[in-house]
Amino acid sequence: MKTATRIEAVNDFVIKFANVNGSGSASANELFAKAFLRMGIPVSPRNIFPSNIQGLPTWYEVRVTEQGHLGRRGGVDLMVAMNPQTWNADVKEVDAGGYLFYDNTKPLPPSKFRDDINVVGMPLTEICNATYENPRERQLFKNIIYVGALAGMLGMEPEVIAELIGEQYKGKEKLLKPNLNALQLGLNYAREHLKDALGLKTKRAYNVGEKIFIDGNSAAALGCVYGGATVCAWYPITPSSSLAEAFTFYCSKLRVDKATGKQKYAIVQAEDELASIGIVTGAGWNGARAFTATSGPGISLMQEFIGLAYFAEIPVTIIDVQRGGPSTGMPTRTQQSDVTTCAYASHGDTKHVLLFPEDPNECFQFAAEALDLADRLQTPVFLMTDLDIGMNQRLTAPFKWDDSRRYDRGKVMTAEMLEAGKEFGRYLDVDGDGIPFRTYPGTHPNKGAYFTRGTSRNPYAVYSEAGPDYQYNMQRLLKKHDFAKTLVPKPVLTPSKEPARFGIIYYGSTSPSMHEALEALATQGVFINALRIRAFPFQDEIFDFVASHTKVFVVEQNRDAQLKTLLVNDAGINPASLISVLHYDGTPITARFIQKEIAEIVSALNVRPIKKDKAA
Amino acid sequence: MTFLAKPKLHHPTLPKNKLGFTRRDYEGKVSTLCAGCGHDSISAALIQAFWELDIQPHRVAKMSGIGCSSKTPDYFLGQSHGFNTVHGRMPSVLTGANLANRDLIYLGVSGDGDSASIGLGQFAHVMRRGVNMTYILENNGVYGLTKGQFSATADKGSKAKKGSINADSAIDTVSLALLMGATFVARSFSGDKHQLVPLVKAAIAHQGAAFIDVISPCVAFNNHAGSTKSYEYIREHNEAVNRLDFWPTREAITVDYSAGGVIEVPTHDGSILKLRKLHEDYDPSDKINASAMIASAAVKGEVLTGLLYVAPDAEDLHAHLNTYETAFNTLGEKELCPGSAMLEKINAGLR
């Protein structure tokens, strides 16, 4: 065997754990990831898991990144190969010069290895069998032992891990001790037998700061609590279930009336998505803030109600944690593939407001914002997150709330206003923004009641199938949609350091990888202005951005270039000025992928260097 | 139609309820249903019940699905907000509305297609959840609005207007409601206002899921060969021109029979409906007995009417969820937003 080169890196590498689902590895791996944060080193972990509870392969990728690159980098520097089922593929995935850590209790033939990677063996099973009687303990503590060994090899601060274990098992002494012992076992072994086994090292840094570590689903749920949602109806579907569960958790802590013990919230796990969106529609119609969380298949089932809510002008907030394809397929993989389906959801001429958060912080902000927008615009509003943001803990800016902020309940005509003789036409455009007034049911004994139905009505909600009434209504809805541009979050521009003739449009979870890719491209001499779209309908800034570049890349995590479709279809942008870069294998888009794709296209386009004075 | 008489002039001699409202104050728009449609009789019974209960019309929220039956909320309680939702999904919308404001009275109106066919799932689940509402199913055994197809409550072996025979078993909605945990279950007939009005009143007063299946003949589509002579003529006419272009004007069927009695009601299609009214001493708190009675009546070809079951200690969804007493739609930042200091604490716990 020839000796492999060694990747040498400090605070900047990718470790991937290959485990078996349900083996207790998840909590151990999470503990490992968090230890870096406590050492001041940013880390970005990702779960790659099957649609299964026990026994199938699952991976956990930890990107250690002193620079704070939170996207998926691509490549693996150290594989912790704990799953014989996936051994071959896992070994193959390690970068040349990288490391393979495995349980060498049972010897494996040389054919099972590669000679361009460094193999680090540790008799994990043997150690466990010698230490523990109970098979379950053998399995569980094996995970902590390897965490200890890795911490030893990487030169991590063991006190930090012990501290985290202490927090986790606070008040559960019976569990605390053996966990600490297991950690120590691993550390000791590494110190004695695996000194300098890895070229990957860690040292304390100061780049975590005030940031918090949370998954997007929890963040969005908290945003719904802060935004004043009182009704949540949902039907379990990965990757959105943990959002409703987090809402339940936060409400139980934050929304129980102290004096009476009564709940200022109602959560219904409905019988299906038709019912969950129906409940949300009913609550919105009746003046409560309500939301549902779902994923693609749920959106499909909700179509009819989405149309009703659009035409009947009912505030509805829908959080779509996007995933790949149908229920058998890639339900536990990430994608941005519900963009067009949500933008045009339902029958008839419909268009909806979409928000695209980039990380948990924006999940929090936009969830609260969505509730305001839904009330203001009296329409369905979609918060478009995805599995990558939703189900992975991410380092993110701390949440902020301005206590002077007031909920925007939109145009609601009160009993006093009706009493004062203000004209009420439920579907009348009184302010020129396309948004009519509504009344809550039960407002006034003889003014302001109306009968809600789809579109067959005149501006005063009187039944009408007259063409002009229908058209008036449809035009007003269009005006309202257009007005939404002035309310939704504006796009964010990241200008390049040098004048650029190319632009990039991206959105949502692509963000961290994009920023890393842009930096890398700049060091290659490829300068690109980047615009992160945060909402649909599109504002003028987006047209101007496209118009001011020769070509604009549109980077998306779907096959059909869905955002580009909206740019062309809805915003009338010339498709010839857009180039799609698409990633849709179910894994989160990586910086390396973006960098490679863009660099190739740019060189194929044969870029002439442009003069500095001709700023883009 | 003619049933809910118009000009909206208030006759000075019209009786008033405690709120000073006459029955006219509980009316709505002019019905657009076929003359004689049982659904209009039900609307009239609803108007009577709300008037008698001295309920302020605007404190009622009327929800419905889609169908002729579901159109009716526009024809009563004109000062109430109404919501004509989507086919078969009224229960979920009503549930959400009820959660948003527990202080209103919720009336759900549906058809047999709406509740037993497309909406069977929501029908079952809204009963399970014990949503505080009065759920009226206007049961005619057909899809009226889409012109006469069978619904899931159509009797096995019955014949549709176009001649096809229904081969599927009928769903008995009262049995299903009982099974699903409805805490008030009744059956009545659209033309029996002496029975229907008190049942509606009791259902409104009930604090939980109250269900009334109201048999409500469709004058237009429950017709088939072998019906009355005049009808035969119309059927032949429609067949000859190969379209349904002539509608007979019919009288709504009314009945009046006493507790414990049986009455045979000839319907527009010529078939006979056999109604049996529960005895005055019937104990509606015995759920198992209720199911047994329904089943044994069915064997005899009879339809049992009256209050079949009521749970005296019923609880509703708000009780199950332990929700706050104040209507959610009146709560603002003060009650709902935990504020920035709490958020700082949450942030600290995430580091």
Ligand SMILES: Cc1ncc(C[n+]2csc(CCOP(=O)(O)OP(=O)(O)O)c2C)c(N)n1
């Ligand atoms: C999703 C959907 N499918 C089909 C229809 C067409 N449709 C309207 S009413 C109706 C049947 C109504 O029957 P029922 O509930 O018994 O009411 P009835 O007219 O008999 O009172 C159907 C199938 C619809 N409106 N929506």
Ligand code: SF4
């Ligand atoms: S078609 Fe039947 S159910 Fe519909 S209005 Fe006419 S009689 Fe009533």
Ligand SMILES: [Mg+2]
């Ligand atoms: Mg029907």
